[in-house]
Amino acid sequence: MILSAKHLKKTYIDSDQKIEVLTDACLDVASGDMICITGKSGSGKSTMLHIMGLLDAPDSGELIIGGNKIQAQSPKAPMIRNRDLGFVFQFHYLVEDLTATENVALPLMIAGQSETKARARAQELLCILGLSERLRRYPNQLSGGEQQRVSLARALANSPKLVLADEPTGNLDPTHSKEVWDLILSLNKGEFKQTFVIVTHDVEAAQAADQIFELVNGILIPA
Numbered sequence: 001m002i003l004s005a006k007h008l009k010k011t012y013i014d015s016d017q018k019i020e021v022l023t024d025a026c027l028d029v030a031s032g033d034m035i036c037i038t039g040k041s042g043s044g045k046s047t048m049l050h051i052m053g054l055l056d057a058p059d060s061g062e063l064i065i066g067g068n069k070i071q072a073q074s075p076k077a078p079m080i081r082n083r084d085l086g087f088v089f090q091f092h093y094l095v096e097d098l099t100a101t102e103n104v105a106l107p108l109m110i111a112g113q114s115e116t117k118a119r120a121r122a123q124e125l126l127c128i129l130g131l132s133e134r135l136r137r138y139p140n141q142l143s144g145g146e147q148q149r150v151s152l153a154r155a156l157a158n159s160p161k162l163v164l165a166d167e168p169t170g171n172l173d174p175t176h177s178k179e180v181w182d183l184i185l186s187l188n189k190g191e192f193k194q195t196f197v198i199v200t201h202d203v204e205a206a207q208a209a210d211q212i213f214e215l216v217n218g219i220l221i222p223a
C-alpha cells in the first residue's frame with residue numbers, strides 16, 4: 001500500500017459545540033489506484049484529505065505511508081509532503097508573481113534540484129499537460145482550466161507516489177472541468193500510472209474512478 005488510513009477520528013470544537021467530523025475513517029490506497037471520495041458538503045472530505053496529506057493531524061487513528069507510520073507533526077512530514085505527495089486544491093493556490101514554469105519548478109527546487117534542471121522538468125511537464133504555449137504566463141493570464149493544469153503539473157513535479165486532489169474541478173465550468181478530468185484519467189491510465197485520491201461532489205465524474213467512497217457520519221462507505 002502507498003498509504004493506509006486506519007480508524008481516523010477528528011472532532012472540531014466550535015465555541016461549545018462538538019463537531020464529530022471523522023469517527024472511524026479507513027482507506028487503503030494501492031499503487032495505480034484512482035479513488036474518488038464523495039459526500040455532502042460539511043461531511044469531512046477536505047478534513048480527510050488534509051489528514052492523509054499530513055496537512056492536519058487526526059485526534060486518533062494511524063496514517064501509514066510507504067509502510068511507515070507517520071504523524072503530521074513529525075520532523076519527516078515536510079519531506080514526505082514534498083517528495084511523496086502532490087496536492088491539487090479547488091482554488092489553484094499558484095504563486096501569482098511566478099510564471100507557470102516557475103510555479104512548477106518551485107517544489108523541485110525545494111527538493112534540492114538546480115534551477116536549470118527544475119525549469120527543464122517543469123517545462124517538460126507543462127508540455128505534457130498541453131501548456132507548451134503558456135510557459136511564461138502568470139496565473140492571472142491563464143484560464144481557470146489552464147491554472148488547474150498548472151497546479152496539476154506542480155503536484156506531479158517530484159513524481160509523487162500519490163496525488164491528493166480536493167475538488168480539482170469544483171471551480172471550473174463544465175468544459176474546463178471535463179478537460180481537467182480527462183487529463184487526470186489519462187495520467188492514471190497512461191504511462192504515468194499516477195495514483196490519485198480525488199474528493200469531488202461531482203458524482204457523475206466520480207464514476208470514472210476504480211473505487212468510489214461516500215463519506216457518511218465520519219466513515220468512508222464504498223459507493
Ligand SMILES: Nc1ncnc2c1ncn2[C@@H]1O[C@H](COP(=O)(O)OP(=O)(O)OP(=O)(O)O)[C@@H](O)[C@H]1O
Nearest residue numbers: 012013014019021040041042043044045046047048
Ligand atoms: N478548523 C475548523 N474548526 C471548526 N470546524 C471545522 C474546521 N474545519 C472544518 N470544520 C467543520 O468540519 C466539518 C467538515 O468540514 P470539511 O471541510 O472537511 O467538509 P467537506 O466535506 O470538505 O465540505 P465541502 O464539500 O463543503 O468542501 C464542517 O462542519 C466544518 O464546518
Ligand SMILES: [Mg+2]
Nearest residue numbers: 045046047166
Ligand atoms: Mg471540502
